[in-house]
Amino acid sequence: MTAAPTPTDPAVPADAEEAIAFADLGLRTELLGALSALGYEEPTPIQREAIPPLLAGQDLLGQAATGTGKTAAFALPLLQRMPVGRAEGDPVSLVLVPTRELAVQVSEAFHRYGKDLGARVLPIYGGQPIGRQLRALDHGVDVVVATPGRALDHIARGTLRLGALATVVLDEADEMLDMGFAEDIEAILEHAPAGRQTVLFSATMPARIDGLARQHLTDPVRIRIERERPVAGEAPRVRQSAYIVARGHKPAALGRVLDVESPTAAIVFCRSREEVDRLTETMNGRGYRAEALHGGMSQEQRDRVMGRLRSGTADLLVATDVAARGLDVEQLTHVVNYDVPSAPESYVHRIGRVGRAGREGVAITLAEPREHRMLKTIERVTGQRIAIDKIPTVADMRTRRLELTQGALRESLLEDDLDPYRAIVESLTDEFDLVEVALAAVKLAHEATSPGSDDEEEIPQVPVRGPREGRPETGGRGERRGPGRPRTGGTTQVFIGLGRRAGVRPQDLVGAITGETRISGRDIGSIEIADRFSLVEVPQAVADEIIAGLRGTTIKGRKATVRRDRDGDGPGERRDRGYERRDRR
Numbered sequence: 001m002t003a004a005p006t007p008t009d010p011a012v013p014a015d016a017e018e019a020i021a022f023a024d025l026g027l028r029t030e031l032l033g034a035l036s037a038l039g040y041e042e043p044t045p046i047q048r049e050a051i052p053p054l055l056a057g058q059d060l061l062g063q064a065a066t067g068t069g070k071t072a073a074f075a076l077p078l079l080q081r082m083p084v085g086r087a088e089g090d091p092v093s094l095v096l097v098p099t100r101e102l103a104v105q106v107s108e109a110f111h112r113y114g115k116d117l118g119a120r121v122l123p124i125y126g127g128q129p130i131g132r133q134l135r136a137l138d139h140g141v142d143v144v145v146a147t148p149g150r151a152l153d154h155i156a157r158g159t160l161r162l163g164a165l166a167t168v169v170l171d172e173a174d175e176m177l178d179m180g181f182a183e184d185i186e187a188i189l190e191h192a193p194a195g196r197q198t199v200l201f202s203a204t205m206p207a208r209i210d211g212l213a214r215q216h217l218t219d220p221v222r223i224r225i226e227r228e229r230p231v232a233g234e235a236p237r238v239r240q241s242a243y244i245v246a247r248g249h250k251p252a253a254l255g256r257v258l259d260v261e262s263p264t265a266a267i268v269f270c271r272s273r274e275e276v277d278r279l280t281e282t283m284n285g286r287g288y289r290a291e292a293l294h295g296g297m298s299q300e301q302r303d304r305v306m307g308r309l310r311s312g313t314a315d316l317l318v319a320t321d322v323a324a325r326g327l328d329v330e331q332l333t334h335v336v337n338y339d340v341p342s343a344p345e346s347y348v349h350r351i352g353r354v355g356r357a358g359r360e361g362v363a364i365t366l367a368e369p370r371e372h373r374m375l376k377t378i379e380r381v382t383g384q385r386i387a388i389d390k391i392p393t394v395a396d397m398r399t400r401r402l403e404l405t406q407g408a409l410r411e412s413l414l415e416d417d418l419d420p421y422r423a424i425v426e427s428l429t430d431e432f433d434l435v436e437v438a439l440a441a442v443k444l445a446h447e448a449t450s451p452g453s454d455d456e457e458e459i460p461q462v463p464v465r466g467p468r469e470g471r472p473e474t475g476g477r478g479e480r481r482g483p484g485r486p487r488t489g490g491t492t493q494v495f496i497g498l499g500r501r502a503g504v505r506p507q508d509l510v511g512a513i514t515g516e517t518r519i520s521g522r523d524i525g526s527i528e529i530a531d532r533f534s535l536v537e538v539p540q541a542v543a544d545e546i547i548a549g550l551r552g553t554t555i556k557g558r559k560a561t562v563r564r565d566r567d568g569d570g571p572g573e574r575r576d577r578g579y580e581r582r583d584r585r
Contacts, residue, residue: 025051030116031076038112039273041295041320044069044342045225051077054199059220061213062201068225068342070201071109074169079114081166082142089140090164091122094192096148096185098175098521099514100125106171107145119143124150124160126515126553134159148176148184149511153557155191162192173202173209179514179521180507182208189216203373225343238335238351241387242365242375244462249391250366251279253459254336255286256392257364258316260400265309266334267317269341269350279338280318293319321346329353337365340374344381369462391459405446490540491525494547497561499532504556509536516549517542535565 022035022043043051046064053060054077064070078093086092097103100123107123114121122136124146133150137159144151144160154160168189170176176185189198198217202209205224213220245253258266268283270276273294283290291305291314308314309329317329332354341347347365354361365386367375379386392400412418428437498504506527513536514521525537538546543564550562 020048025076026055027051027076028080028117031079031113034113034116039275039294039296039320040072041273044073046070046223046342047073047076049223049225050074053221054078054197055080057081057197059197059217060199061217061220061222062199063205063224064201064203070171071106072113074171074199074201075106075110075113078143078167078169079110079117079119082114082117082119084117086142087140088164089138090161091141091144092164092166093143093169094151094162094165094167094188095143095145095169095171096151096176096188097145097171098147098179098181100128100147100516101518102172103145103147107143110143110145114143121145124154126150126512126549147511147515148181148188149508149515151188152184153554155188156557162188165192165196167197167199168192169199169201170212171201173200173212174204174206175521177208177212180505180510182212183505183507184511185212238354238361238363240351240363240365240384241389242367243389243391244367244369244372245391246460246462247368249459250338251282253366253391254279254338255283255288256397256459257336257366258288258334259397260392261334261362261364262404263315263334263362265312265315265317265329265331266336267319267329267332267353268336268338270318270320270338271342273320275338276318276320283316283318288316289314290316290318293317295320321350332361334362334364337363340365340367340371341378344378347378348382390461394458402446405442409442409445491537492540492543493535493537493565494543494550495561495563495565496534496536496550496555497532498555498558499530499534501531502556502558504529504534508555509534512550512553512555513538513546516553517545519546 020043022040023032025043025048027035046062046068047070050060050062050070050073054074062070062073064073074095082092095106097106103123103125107121110119110121113119120141121143122133122141122145124133124144126147126149133154137144137154146154146160151160155162170185176182198220200209200213200217200220243253243257254268268279270279273296276292276294280290280292289308291308293302293305297305305314305317306329309317310331312331335351335354337347337350341350351361351363354363365375375386375388425434425437496504496509506529509527509529510521510524513519513524519538519542523539523542527537528535536546547562547564550560554560
């Protein structure tokens with residue numbers, strides 16, 4: 001791991017010497033090597049608090065939002081406690097997650113952290129050929145990361161055996177309950193050994209989460225990361241905004257936002273050294289004078305970087321939090337969070353680097369769709385609004401570049417000595433109109449300052465999800481799930497040829513849709529279940545994706561006819577539907 005910075009480091013305040021490193025947590029060298037290679041410099045608050053009790057084998061109830069580093073908080077202890085080189089085939093750890101996307105993310109994290117330990121990790125979720133999962137389970141795994149429905153399916157088949165489990169993790173437990181997985185989770189935990197370690201993470205702690213913890217956790221350590229609140233009256237004069245953007249489009253989005261903002265000097269915060277180096281190279285390729293600053297650099301390298309920034313030779317600093325501690329550069333006008341900070345206090349500290357001494361500043365955050373909830377948490381804790389803006393379009397960029405060209409020409413007309421060029425203009429006006437000469441000069445000036453601007457492609461605008469409180473509630477054993485949040489863009493009903501006679505419940509349908517597609521439970525509207533079929537209200541725009549996903553899987557172990565609803569195809573279906581309507585009355 002990187003050595004702790006010394007108090008003489010100008011980029012580190014005096015209290016930084018007390019920072020805890022991953023090595024201080026007692027992790028084995030293979031894990032420390034993997035973390036160092038990934039560029040992780042120090043544990044986040046949830047990692048500092050959770051890793052020690054988990055290493056000691058205690059049950060844990062943690063409140064942590066997405067983006068706080070909770071995956072490493074439970075993955076590192078599980079890998080630490082895993083017997084090295086074990087030949088047994090049954091898993092020692094089971095991680096339950098609400099969606100297939102999260103299953104893949106968590107599985108990849110386990111692979112990255114545990115590669116030097118030879119950890120065998122398997123994600124299990126819908127939409128993936130089950131034969132591949134069966135073969136992997138048969139060959140033997142150490143860690144299974146699964147969605148509840150598919151895990152229960154394998155348990156019923158006898159292909160996922162839980163007898164050797166030492167730890168069960170429920171990640172994003174509130175999301176799983178919202179999606180109707182409560183009964184599945186209960187059934188899975190009933191199959192797990194009684195003496196296991198149980199870990200539960202949730203962004204919120206409603207009564208039902210507390211009830212789940214009381215039932216299945218034994219004397220758990222409770223962790224809730226306290227949030228620092230800014231002192232009233234001391235908030236910096238900072239304009240705060242955020243852009244919701246898919247991860248693959250972040251570099252382009254950052255370039256566009258900076259082009260529009262035209263900062264005098266800006267600092268961009270990244271989570272790891274690797275990301276700092278990669279983004280610095282990208283931004284230099286876009287014409288910015290970018291410099292990297294992270295813990296993997298020598299003191300001499302850091303001093304050179306800071307010298308360039310202060311002298312104006314560089315105008316963009318890409319840095320990790322650790323490397324930028326105590327940084328105070330007078331000409332900084334913009335702070336950019338390339339990812340949503342892991343905690344509100346980190347956000348407060350970052351944006352405090354601009355808006356000092358009465359100066360105005362700008363704080364910009366690039367958030368992935370799943371991080372939108374964390375932005376709301378930051379707003380609530382800081383008491384300050386973060387405006388959600390749209391990423392500049394290609395047309396916006398063209399307009400902005402023309403404005404910059406106009407500004408540069410105005411400045412030249414006011415301040416430069418233009419007499420040496422008078423003879424050229426006068427000779428051209430003998431042949432061309434004076435306005436045409438000016439237009440040609442403006443065109444050349446614009447092209448010189450905005451090369452390749454016409455080659456850019458549009459960055460997809462990501463719709464902003466509504467607040468958590470607007471999420472539809474999933475019924476328990478009821479036959480109808482109430483309508484969700486108001487929708488725009490139109491809805492349609494999907495017909496599924498299984499109903500009450502097949503034992504189908506609302507949560508089975510929600511789980512199947514979210515497990516087989518990229519659709520969130522909050523996008524699903526009312527659900528009506530008749531004897532032999534079910535109707536699910538979904539947004540028009542994603543209906544085909546849902547139909548394709550459900551046709552490739554089973555619900556309650558059975559294949560079903562799935563299509564857009566045509567209001568009943570035969571007398572049997574019409575009788576069923578009439579019966580359901582009478583039920584609803």
